[in-house]
Amino acid sequence: xxxxxxxxxxxxxxxxxxxxLTLAIFWVSPLIKSFIMSTQDIIPGSVTNVGLxxxxxxxxxxxxxxxxxxxMKYMIFTLxxxxxxxxxxxxxxxxxxxxDRIKAVFKSVMFIPALTSVVVAGIVFRLIxxxxxxxxxxxxxxxxxxxxxxxLKNSETGFMALxxxxxxxxxxxxILYFLAGLQAIxxxxxxxxxxxxxxxxxxxxxxxxxxxxxxxxxxxxISVYGGLAMFLESFMLxxxxxxxxxxxxTIVGYLYRQGIEKxxxxxxxxxxxxxxxxxxxxxxxxxxxxxxxxxxxx
Amino acid sequence: xxxSSSQVKPLDARLSGDEVTEVGKNxxxxxxxxxxxxxxxxxxxxLLVALFAALAALVLxxxxxxxxxxxxxxxxxxxxxLNLGIDFATASFDNxxxxxxxxxxxxxxxxxxxxxxxxxxxLTLAISSFVAYGFAMYEFRFKSALFVSVILLMSVPFEMLMxxxxxxxxxxxxxxxxxxxxxxxxxxxxxxxxxxxxxxxxPKEIVEAGRLDGVSEIGIFFRLILPLTKPAxxxxxxxxxxxxxxxxxxxxxxxxxxxxYTLPIGLNTLLTPYxxxxxxxxxxxxxxxxxxxxxxxxxxxxFIEGMTAGxxxx
Numbered sequence: 172x173x174x175x176x177x178x179x180x181x182x183x184x185x186x187x188x189x190x191x192l193t194l195a196i197f198w199v200s201p202l203i204k205s206f207i208m209s210t211q212d213i214i215p216g217s218v219t220n221v222g223l224x225x226x227x228x229x230x231x232x233x234x235x236x237x238x239x240x241x242x243m244k245y246m247i248f249t250l251x252x253x254x255x256x257x258x259x260x261x262x263x264x265x266x267x268x269x270x271d272r273i274k275a276v277f278k279s280v281m282f283i284p285a286l287t288s289v290v291v292a293g294i295v296f297r298l299i300x301x302x303x304x305x306x307x308x309x310x311x312x313x314x315x316x317x318x319x320x321x322x323l324k325n326s327e328t329g330f331m332a333l334x335x336x337x338x339x340x341x342x343x344x345x346i347l348y349f350l351a352g353l354q355a356i357x358x359x360x361x362x363x364x365x366x367x368x369x370x371x372x373x374x375x376x377x378x379x380x381x382x383x384x385x386x387x388x389x390x391x392x393i394s395v396y397g398g399l400a401m402f403l404e405s406f407m408l409x410x411x412x413x414x415x416x417x418x419x420x421t422i423v424g425y426l427y428r429q430g431i432e433k434x435x436x437x438x439x440x441x442x443x444x445x446x447x448x449x450x451x452x453x454x455x456x457x458x459x460x461x462x463x464x465x466x467x468x469x
Numbered sequence: 470x471x472x473s474s475s476q477v478k479p480l481d482a483r484l485s486g487d488e489v490t491e492v493g494k495n496x497x498x499x500x501x502x503x504x505x506x507x508x509x510x511x512x513x514x515x516l517l518v519a520l521f522a523a524l525a526a527l528v529l530x531x532x533x534x535x536x537x538x539x540x541x542x543x544x545x546x547x548x549x550x551l552n553l554g555i556d557f558a559t560a561s562f563d564n565x566x567x568x569x570x571x572x573x574x575x576x577x578x579x580x581x582x583x584x585x586x587x588x589x590x591x592l593t594l595a596i597s598s599f600v601a602y603g604f605a606m607y608e609f610r611f612k613s614a615l616f617v618s619v620i621l622l623m624s625v626p627f628e629m630l631m632x633x634x635x636x637x638x639x640x641x642x643x644x645x646x647x648x649x650x651x652x653x654x655x656x657x658x659x660x661x662x663x664x665x666x667x668x669x670x671x672p673k674e675i676v677e678a679g680r681l682d683g684v685s686e687i688g689i690f691f692r693l694i695l696p697l698t699k700p701a702x703x704x705x706x707x708x709x710x711x712x713x714x715x716x717x718x719x720x721x722x723x724x725x726x727x728x729x730y731t732l733p734i735g736l737n738t739l740l741t742p743y744x745x746x747x748x749x750x751x752x753x754x755x756x757x758x759x760x761x762x763x764x765x766x767x768x769x770x771x772f773i774e775g776m777t778a779g780x781x782x783x
Contacts, residue, residue, distance in 0.1 A: 179607065182686035186603025187615060189596045193656035198622060201633035208633060260524075263517055273518060279769055280525040283532070286761045288715030290733040291754045294740065295531045298538075298551040306550025307534060339528065392624070400626040403717060410740055423628040430632045431722070443629035454624055 208440035215434075225441035235442070237417050238425040244330070245421065246398025249337050253394055254387070257342050261349035262379060278350070281343030292336055293407020297323070300332045300408075323409060326418040333419065336404050341397075345390055352386030353379065388461045395453050399446065402427065422446050539564050539755050543747030564752035575753050577728060578735035582714055583760075585731055589651045589713040590706050596655050597705070598698065601664030602690050606676060622658040628718070635722050649723040650731075654713075660705050667701040668694070703771040707764055714761055732757045 212221045229235050260281075264274055284292070299307045300322040309319040322328045360382065364374045380387075402423035406412055409419050412428055420428075422442065430439030534551040540560040568575060603609075604616060634653060643649040671694065679689035717733040724730060730738070736757060739750040765772060 177685050179680070179686060180609075183603045183607035183609040183612075185687065186607070186690075187600050190600040190603075190656045190661070191615070193596070193652070194618060194622065197634065197637075197653040197656075198625065198630065201630040201637060202625060204633035204637070205629060260521075264521075273521075275770075277521050277525060279765075281528060283762075283765070284528060286711060286765055287758055288717060288733045290715075290717055290736050291535075291758060292531075294736070294750065294754050295535050295551065298546060299531065299534060301550025303549045305552060307530075307552045309550070310552055339531065343528070396624060396626065400628050402628060407737075423626070426628060426632075436632055436636075439632055443626075443632065446626055447629050450624060450626060 205440050205443055208437055209444045211437045211440075213436040221437070225438050226445075228438065229441055229445065234417065234420070235425060238420045238422050241418070241420055242399050242401065242422045245333060245337075245401055246395060248330075248334055249341075249398045250391070250394055252334060252338050253341050253345055254390060256338075257345035258349050258383075258387075260342070261346045261353055262375060264346065265350060265353045278343075278347065281346055283343070284340045285344045287340070289403040289407055292340060293404065296332060296336050296339075297408055297410065300328075300335075324415050326416070329408075329414065329418045332408060333401075333404055336408065337401075348386055348390050349383065352383035356382045384461065388458070391457065392454050395457075396450055399450055399453075422449075535751065535755050539752040541751075543749070543751050546751055547747045564748045567748050568752045568756060571749065573749075574727060574730070574735055575749060578730050578732045579757070581729060582732040582757075585647055585650055585720075586710055586713040588647065589654065590709045592651065593655055593657050593660060593709050594702060594705055597657055597660040598664045598668075598695070598702070599690070600656065601661045602668055602694060604661070605665045605668035606673065619658050619661055622656070631719065631722060634719075638723060644723065645725040645729060646723075647729075650716075650720050653719065654716075657709065660709060663705055664698070664701055667698060671697055700771060703768055707768050707772045710764060711761055 209225055210220060210222055212219045212224070264277060287295075301309075302319065302321040302324070303309065304313065304319040308322060312320060320328055322332050356379065360378050361374060364378050369377065400423055401421050405414065405419035405421055405424055406427075412420075412424050412432065414420060423446065426439050426442040426446070429435045429442060530553065531551075534553055537553065537555045538546045538551055540555060540562065541564075542559065543564060545559075604612065630653075638644055638649045641649075643652075675693055675697075676689055679693045680686075684692065715733060716731070717737070720731050721734050721737075724734065727735075727738070736750065736754055739746040739753065
């Protein structure tokens with residue numbers, strides 16, 4: 172035992188052991204179990220194997236398509252809102268925004284919303300988007316002469332509320348990610364572009380974007396994941412998993428409804444498997460195309 | 470998800486702030502650019518500062534809205550929504566008094582959250598730094614396979630695992646314990662990646678010197694390497710602390726007795742349609758943000774740099 176502690180051959184296994192154990196017990200085992208459960212019909216006390224019946228049921232489940240559509244729509248909209256805008260803001264902060272102190276203040280302020288829990292953010296935005304004419308959003312549209320809106324009762328306006336929460340919480344985080352990427356670009360590249368007479372837009376497109384590709388890939392990956400797996404924002408905004416006509420129902424919301432609320436664990440697991448497949452189907456080709464896996468394996 | 474190491478500044482340089490590059494840039498501006506150009510760029514900077522000030526104000530509006538609401542009647546707030554004004558005629562400190570004189574559960578939850586957060590941060594940092602050291606300093610069989618599993622770990626939605634995990638916790642007789650709340654997150658992929666990146670910047674000669682002095686491999690980590698990684702620990706402590714303090718879904722499933730609830734779960738229970746706890750809901754929500762805010766203010770620089778350094782893993 173004592174000799175083992177001194178051997179550089181054995182030591183790495185001791186170091187990674189706690190990780191392997193937690194990985195096996197709390198991630199791999201539930202993951203396998205999740206696949207197994209998705210082929211079972213589980214009622215307390217009795218488990219029957221039903222093959223792919225859960226997935227067949229899923230294909231004919233109208234509500235599942237509602238959830239799938241909502242999650243997809245949310246993911247796509249958050250990609251459009253939370254990548255170009257934070258990137259632009261990061262470029263502006265990085266280039267011309269006054270002194271370091273001013274930059275630091277903006278970075279911090281933009282980040283502060285990410286410090287709040289979904290619970291508190293949900294409570295606050297729920298009350299901001301309240302249908303009462305005295306609530307903030309209705310006061311704002313009222314200033315333009317628009318009648319009070321029942322924000323959380325309609326599909327489009329409810330969706331707007333969701334996107335507002337997402338933009339509020341994540342814009343600052345993505346700005347930080349992009350800034351990290353921008354700061355790693357050597358200044359010489361821009362000087363060379365200057366010598367070639369490139370304008371600001373050309374510099375952005377031909378120097379900045381290719382150079383921060385790794386950061387872009389990272390942010391796209393976590394945004395796809397975060398968008399498709401969104402649940403709590405909706406849960407908090409509508410004060411539970413039930414929104415009018417399911418306008419806020421997401422894939423994970425449906426998993427939660429089937430698994431926790433209706434205790435149909437087999438069917439809920441099938442929903443989870445489909446979610447994993449969609450996330451991987453979008454992210455893996457993206458990661459391979461951008462060469463991310465190769466570098467990680469190095 | 471990664472950058473080749475050549476593109477990434479050494480971490481310690483990044484952690485020491487961005488002054489270095491900025492000085493260089495300003496210096497260049499002073500020498501190269503003509504007066505007219507500079508005047509134009511000052512105008513542009515002023516415009517940008519105004520734009521960003523407006524953005525910052527927009528971002529802070531929700532905080533202001535809930536802050537002023539803590540002085541109003543909770544039931545009215547829930548019924549009529551939040552806005553930016555204070556009605557001084559009805560404003561009072563009643564909610565704050567209620568919060569601090571409440572014999573009920575709020576500070577019990579607050580205490581629970583503190584315990585869970587502290588435990589989780591200490592254990593996660595210990596395990597993650599330990600594992601990351603193994604990845605950063607050694608070559609061994611299965612290393613790349615294990616490393617790819619760290620990345621895959623990051624892309625499996627936790628929400629998908631929560632049902633089997635919930636069953637597993639019950640099988641292990643761990644339901645309604647903080648052990649159940651904390652254990653699944655101990656091997657935290659992002660934290661491991663961050664530490665690995667940081668540790669790779671530490672010269673291997675230190676390890677060699679330790680070996681020559683007859684220090685054990687584990688001893689090298691604890692006595693020689695750990696003291697050098699304090700900044701990384703600060704950054705990750707805040708990131709994990711934030712995640713744990715705000716964690717909601719898993720504790721909601723894992724915990725059952727109200728006296729074990731953490732703050733987010735407790736606050737959520739105040740949000741019942743028939744609740745008469747609305748004064749606590751508003752002021753309690755506001756007050757729950759304060760510890761993380763203080764932590765953020767104290768370690769802001771480490772935090773911002775830590776977040777960004779963790780993002781681009783080489």
